[in-house]
Amino acid sequence: MIPPQVAADAPRGERQLFSKLRDDPMTRDWLVLHSFDIRRHVVRAEGEADMLIIAPGLGVLCIEVKGCNVVREGGLWKYSYDPPKTTTVGPFRQASQAAHSIRQYLSHKDPSLGSILFHSAVLFTEIDFADKSLEWEPWQIIGRTDFFRQPISTVVTRALEAAHSQCRARRPIPTWYGNQSRPTARQLESMLRLLRPDFEYIASTRNNVELAEEAIRRFTEEQFDALDHLEDNRRVIFKGPAGTGKTFLAIEAARRAVLDGRSVALLCFNGLLGAWLRRETAAIRDEAEERSIPFFTGNLSGLMRQVAGADVPATADSRFWEIELPERAVETLLDDSRETPTFDLLLVDEAQDLLSDPFLDVMELLLSGGLASGRWAMFGDFERQAIYADNRANTGLERLQSRTADSISTYRLRINCRNATRIAEAVTITCGLSPGYSRILSTTDSADVEPVFYRSTTHQAEVLLATIAKLLKSFAPAEIVVLSMRSDASSCVSRLDREQDSWQFNSYREMPEGGASVRYASVHAFKGLEAPAIVLTDIEGVDDEQAKALLYVGMSRARVRLHVFMHERLRSGYDAMVDAGLKAALKRNH
Template sequence: MRIVPSEISSRTRSAAERSVFAALKAIPDKESVALHSVHLPAHRYKRVGEIDFVVITPELILFIEVKGGGIAFRDGKWHYGRGDGRTETRTEGPFEQASSGMHELEREFRQAVDGLRGRDAVGGYLVVTPDVDLPPMTTYEPEHYLGSTAYAGGRGLEAAIRRAANHWRGKGKNRSALPTISAQLRGDIVKAIRPEFDLVPSLHARITDLEATFERLTTEQLEKLDELEDNPRLIWTGGAGTGKTFLAAEAARRSSARGTVLFTCASHTLAAHVAGVLSADSIVVLPFDRLDEVRGRRFDHLIVDEAQDLMGFGHLEKLEELVHGGLDGGHWIFMLDRNNQVLAPAGYDPEAWKYLRDIGAMNASLRRNCRNTKQIVKQVQRYTGADLGIPMAGQGEQVVFAKVTGREDEAAQLDRHLDRLLDDGVAARDVTLVSSSGDWDNTSARLTRRFSRIDRYADTIGAGKQRNRITWASVVDFKGLENQVVCLIDLDAEDLRGRLDAVYVAWTRARAHLWIAVLPGVNHALRELGVAALAREGAAE
């Protein structure tokens, strides 16, 4: 049976849930699908935490509640063993909990899925206690329950699901007259439920530990994660903002359930950033130039982010030695932005790309830009011609091009703009100054009145500090990263000549708002870039 997500979260501590997860996955049923609630520190809706599994078969939508450990019922109350010597006491029993959670969630997706409105798709619930057998009680019917003996380490789960389907479909109606749930309708139900069951913490929230917000994976990203189980070698391509790093980190976490994982990329800052997210013992995160630290080891899974920076045979040979089976026969994922092939061809070997593409079992593109507003996407495409995908972040403010006469004027205008942002309630940590020159000693930010309260982004990540202040980063250090507001400074005409990649990287770091200081000569250089982009576009047509 297909199960979403395909690997259980490392945060799921319950051995009983892990057992049921494995048992569902082992059922030889290609039509049905099960959804597991990924247990996170916070949930959007409490009911998500109350339904452990939803199984959608052609006959039934079955809600499964799992209770592990010891269970007792005394004086009208239920007592559940927690596995740490303590017990949890509740007045609501597992059958009432399963029933109430079923009705609440069922009502939700009946409204969300057109095919369920006015149709009698059958729903039911099943309580599973893998470790104990409950005595017969008036609170449940036998078909509502699967105890330890019948569960048999998971071998009895398939029969229990069939028995539950017969029971719930036969309650008060002619079973043969009830409609089945078509493959199309099952897919629609999965799409309606799955986002609630597969919330993944954003990189920003996990790194700073200042927010309890979570981002939903897009349907496109979820489909990519579903490929992990069936395809040992994957190549995922996409422009800036399509969620490659976010997706790579989640893929590493899921792969860690099946063995050791090496996550690498060219950037030290990005590697430090991802290391803060992926804290599992079985995952090693290192920048490429530190891979000698694991020389002689071989990992079960290799994940390479921003792989366009490493697209050469010398780099691939080094990676070959670090994964069981090598690149030809091992398990790996390469995430790359092919815009780099046009924007910075010097470090990109098309023959290496062809070799990797030929041995990759699945090559797929991410087409939805989840980071940048439509205004930012439009400006980047206008000046570079790069394909950023379909902007999904919605409307935002127009990109601000601030004409400045020199470095002192740039610093003064930057101060005024930062004042406006902070007065409007923007948090200082949500602002990053990205320097085109990357020269910390000579950046115009030093001339601002708030320079003493600006941190270098690479220093805050490397030291594991919480970011509570405005940060400064070079274009190189900020590659693969993002912030709500980006102010691009230290940009002169020379930086733009032959450096489309710098423009592309710098401008696409902003999620919501982009401010660019334009020194004399920069406007002309930008116009030249725009004309060149249009010429390339016309030639491509």
């Protein structure tokens, strides 16, 4: 499949065809180019082929995909898109012209390819098209029933073999048709080089950073197949370690639900993550408001305060946030005399931090049908990221399952689409991530992740300023975040002057969107977020599970560059962690 993923906003029919071609074991040696732009079209200035399939031993089939109702009236083709589309060029002619354009181009570039069979077909994913005409052959039609009930390899093979039979039956047989009409594996490689060659341009360090940032969303699109699982299952737990695209999947699930007319609550535990989610979903919220669809994004505490109309006392502690506030929200939600929100779909990001009984009680009442019968998806790292309460992730899953009679589907995410390769490897080895990532998509170059061992508070401050000075040669100040294992007030940054020569330090809470500031935050506060460059400071222990979990969360926030500062006394303990991680990795690989 070239490229290896299909865009999330591609038409549904094209995404369905992409998945069937990719997953059919009989298409393993085929080449498929999708969304292929044609700049040298035989009729128009330019065109596009939805799916170009090159099957060794069979031929080349150009497929036009129509995922809508179709009407032909007075010679005009009418499609029930939004908005509707009317054209004089039917889908069969579109596919045929695209196939001829590509064949003409390839034959000009490599005459040996001129004898290969090129033909076309039209896929109707929503209807069983059955009309007959001299303008197309019956075998050029792929209807809804055949598409969903038969392997795509069978459907494509049948069409190409029918095209071969037609060529052989013509009198006279076309001069180009003969023993060389079926492409070989070598010819497949030749066509790929001519149609979509790989290339590489070396850019400056700054450009590499920008490209890496742009790639994050493209990489995450490869994970969107997981959301098809959500369409078929009402209650899904998406499990995956840091960097596997869980948050972006949650946002995409919210977008799709609103487009389908469903009300949505996208929740998390962390306040900073909730604020970021609100900014990221602004366009979805506008769409929901325009269509009068209830939509909420943010942390659960904010929604509970909104429901209960509760003020936060000056002495608010963990008991208020985790017990008293949920109880007040539940009381309000149970009060029939008050108008309270309910949602068709509940999405929970960083779910491992929200599975206590008081929080689950609130979610039970917010969701139409409740947790046992309603539609929801939980996205979480249930292995290493539960840092807010001991054992919350493990016991929380048990609580959730007990409320749903185990009517839950689980989908595992293992492809890292956030971190540069060396960062992902450092996280895996240092933190003993097991099982590790199945694949790391980013090819962004990054320096090795080696900790700096500081001797004192003063030494760490000096090293921090020197490190930031180096990072500023490649990164903008707003792209750099300094994280601490401590609170803001006791962190390394708190001992430094806010104002530096050409930039300043600012708390992430004060300036979440950047500016000319290097921002700082605690690992706790920054959980669920990420940044191009992370400097992780104030690491004073790596022995207990809580410290290891914090280290894992902090390190995995970095996308392109990571620096880790540890106290000198941890050197032997860190070496032991790395040795254990390497042994575990070798054992997994064998």
